[in-house]
Amino acid sequence: MKILVPVKRVVDYNVKVRVRTDGSGVELANVKMSMNPFDEIAVEEAVRLKERGVASEIVVVSIGVQQAKDTLRTALAMGADRAILVDATSDVNRDIEPLAVARLLSRIVEAERPDLVIAGKQAIDNDMNATGQMLAGLLGWGQATFASKIEIADGRAVVTREVDGGLQTIGVKLPAVVTVDLRLNEPRYVSLPSIMKAKKKPLEDRTAAELDVDVTPRLKIVRTVEPAQRVAGVRVASVDELVDKLKTQAGVL
Amino acid sequence: MTVLLLAETHQGRLATDAVARTLSALAPLGEVHVLVAAGDGAEAAREAASLKGVAKVLLAEGESLRHGLAEPAAALVASLASEYRHIAAPATAFARNILPRVAALLNVMVLSDVIAVHGADSFDRPVYAGNAVQTVESTDPVVVLTVRTSVFGAVGRQEPAPVETVAAVADPGLSVWIEDAAVVSERPELASARIVVSGGRGVGSKENFDAIIRLADKMGAAVGASRAAVDLGYAPNDWQVGQTGKVVAPDLYLAVGISGAIQHLAGMKDSKVIVAINKDEDAPIFKVADYALVGDLFSIVPELMGKL
Incomplete structure (x- = not known):
């Protein structure tokens, strides 16, 4: 079984993002970039499926700028077999929208014919939570989003999904798209030898133009601002004072 | 339109x-x-x-x-x-x-x-x-x-x-439902509750988290948790409040033993009134809290229970 995993280069999870004062966006220059944490979980799951003998090949794909090759190298070091970079822009400040990403991925899927696409449920930059569902829709495939458990058997994926108020288990006919949630697994730490070894793994270059996909944004970003800041309130000295303040001042009890 | x-x-x-x-x-x-x-x-x-x-x-x-x-x-x-x-x-x-x-x-x-x-x-x-x-x-x-x-x-x-x-369209038959393991709860839904009581890493264990649950029940509140508390197994994932969990904005948000990581603040900073209880007086949660109580949650929570 062949698995395709899309990965995105985003601002590192531990970086406090700064909004540019002119409203033009978030400061991305000289900021640490990493693989989207949900995508790391997706790669880890694919690697575990390969280690269990369920999967035979893992192809990772990233869409965006040339620098995303670093992200692909990380995925290769984790255990993916080969990588494809789809160059869609040279501007590091430009986010390719989920619809365009899904279209590009659908072209890659047509060429690679994977049995399963495992993707992160959302990217922590645009927080759109859409690419996996869009890809499944474009391909006419089944989808299982927000997975916390994936089992492959008899031509289908049995997926436990994290939904509001509990868990839902569904069976999806393969080929399918599965998007992963936090609790699915804990991604492995990438060792130095595996990083060295990953440098020898194949990394193919493609472009959005050659895949004939228009990546023009559908959403125009008018401005980006900081959210309203809260100001620190008061220190209370005791539980009595707290209860009193909540009753008389805040009026919430 | x-x-x-x-x-x-x-x-x-x-x-x-x-x-x-x-x-x-x-x-x-x-x-x-x-x-x-x-x-x-x-x-x-x-x-x-x-x-x-x-x-x-x-x-x-x-x-x-x-x-x-x-x-x-x-x-x-x-x-x-x-x-x-x-x-x-x-x-x-x-x-x-x-x-x-x-x-x-x-x-x-x-x-x-x-x-x-x-x-x-x-x-x-x-x-x-x-x-x-x-x-x-x-x-x-x-x-x-x-x-x-x-x-x-x-x-x-x-x-x-x-x-x-209106007519349903033909089922494409791509996926089938197997089961729902819904968590049946008498408590209000986290996303729409008027009061949310949340526990974090400082709560220390799954057993200790019961105190958070009792406090929430006493207040008629939903129970929330930080990602740290969820990752440590103190609370189930669907209680998670934050960037990777649920976003809540109740009238009263009570954060107990939660330091206030960026990712947690993203999920609760629109609450009307925020109360934070933490032993570390430099905890970032205090920067967004309307009422801050510095101290040991293991003595504060039972005292609060008694006085509500």
Whole structure:
């Protein structure tokens, strides 16, 4: 079984993002970039499926700028077999929208014919939570989003999904798209030898133009601002004072 | 212009609060038709018809719609789309699963987690876990959006609007429902509760977390948890408040033993009143708290229980 995993280069999870004062966006220059944490979980799951003998090949794909090759190298070091970079822009400040990403991925899927696409449920930059569902829709495939458990058997994926108020288990006919949630697994730490070894793994270059996909944004970003800041309130000295303040001042009890 | 609102239902019951809040967000966009897609949806359709601002309810019933599977639901919504300028839903797990697929079928983008509606094509939405807010303008002929319900109030009631039956589309048979392991709870729903009591790493263990649960029950509150508490196994994932969990905005948010990582603050900073109890007086949570109590939660929580 062949698995395709899309990965995105985003601002590192531990970086406090700064909004540019002119409203033009978030400061991305000289900021640490990493693989989207949900995508790391997706790669880890694919690697575990390969280690269990369920999967035979893992192809990772990233869409965006040339620098995303670093992200692909990380995925290769984790255990993916080969990588494809789809160059869609040279501007590091430009986010390719989920619809365009899904279209590009659908072209890659047509060429690679994977049995399963495992993707992160959302990217922590645009927080759109859409690419996996869009890809499944474009391909006419089944989808299982927000997975916390994936089992492959008899031509289908049995997926436990994290939904509001509990868990839902569904069976999806393969080929399918599965998007992963936090609790699915804990991604492995990438060792130095595996990083060295990953440098020898194949990394193919493609472009959005050659895949004939228009990546023009559908959403125009008018401005980006900081959210309203809260100001620190008061220190209370005791539980009595707290209860009193909540009753008389805040009026919430 | 007319808006189609995909209503959330669970086992034939309408998620009334989420739908009522979404209706108030959509009010500036024009007349709203609510689509109830369910196994048996008559009761949910009647409930939706009586929410203020609903001009008509479309009821689609069918086996394939019983469990909220994305493929038949998205195909149904897409089949109705030509009549509408906007297609919307509350930003819950139910709709986040379905609406992006609808958008792809219509070859348009989706706008997730809208927090302000400025006009037919202009919306605000948070990015970077709420550390920035973007104003975006859609250039698509149909705007597909999900609404962050916690920032909108619920609409009231009205004389019931008409309910019209629409045909479900053929089940594409791509996925099957196996089971729901719903957590049955007497507590209010986390996303819409008036009071939320949350515990973090400082609570120390799953056993100690019981004290947080007892306090929440005493206050009639929902229980929340930080990602750290969830990762450590103190609390289930669907209690998680934050960037990677639920976003809440209750009247009162009580954070116990939570340091206040960026990712947690993103999920609760819009609460009306925030109370933080933490032994570390430099904890970042105190920067957003209206009332800060520095001290040992293991003595404070029982004392608080006794005085409420």
